[in-house]
Amino acid sequence: MTVLFDADVSVHYGQLYLVNRDSPDGLDLGEHFRGQANGLCGAAAPESLFLITDRHTGTVALRIELHEREPPVAADWAEVVEVSGTLTGEQPGLSEWGGRWYPLALPPGEYRVRYCGGEDRYLLQFWPGAPAPDAVLRVTKGAYWHEFARSLPPPPTPERWPPRNCGGPPRSGSPLPCAHAGRSSGGGAGSRPVPRCSG
Template sequence: MLVLFDAEVHVHYGFFNVLGADEEQADLMDTRAGQVNGLIGAAVTGQLSLVTGLHTGRVPLMVRWHNTEPVVADQWADVVEVSFQPPAADLLLESFSDSFELCLPAVQGLRVRYYASGMDAAGDADTVMADEPTIDRYLLEFWPSDPAPDSVLRQTSEVAAYWHREARAALR
């Protein structure tokens, strides 16, 4: 396992993206159209759009690379997966006001798992100021894999349930 990123990301409007440096960010709902999960949109080729429970503030995010599929961690409230074909190994992790370089060890067909905890409490709080503790936290894992349909592995929060319904209602 290789840690590619481990820091707090400033979100606004409750989302962040992973995309190629030359890619233009797609519409939030277009990225999840036709999916069963609404937490990580991968319906637009070469982009990932990820939602958070928090509307505005800092969220801890770790991004990890695995050579094989990792075991699903038990301590997370919400877990979803998508297939992803990145446009290049060098990507950007972007939020409303942050941009971080993210370099993947490989780019041939990948699977991505997104873990979330604290989404409901963060959604209720809406905003975390600079001097306040963070509420929700996230983990993003990549590994080589053949394409497969997106899936919801675990859903316990109302925020996740809302976004899953929105994705299923979005037309391709």
């Protein structure tokens, strides 16, 4: 097992993201959760993960691990979900809502991903795995978000993904605001543009 990240991170609107360094700006909430059973780790859009935290704004502890095979589920996690994802970019990283970016030594490949949540602490585990439906293994406060994901329409086919940049306001009725103004955290090596809605 390799620890890729283990530190406190800032969350706003209960959001964190795993993206490629050169990914287009603009991560849409609904786009990432369409067709899923779980509403905490969105993997329906290509090349990225949309993570939901119970804390709306503040600091949470996050640990990211890379495993050779599926690890056991620890008993002390209140929320546990799994998704499948394929990463092909050479510069994956964790992005905060405000644009701060943390590089991750995560090789390209097909992964099974487990997202665990507790009281202001989270664990993201990767191991090699073929694509499979997402799953909810344990649920407490996350029930609202699971129902939200299940209420969304099916995802479009890959060739019909909507454009990601909008420059306009969030879609009406969106349960989480998105940073449609495209502000950044001031630039620099540790910053990315703020994710925006797809309009």
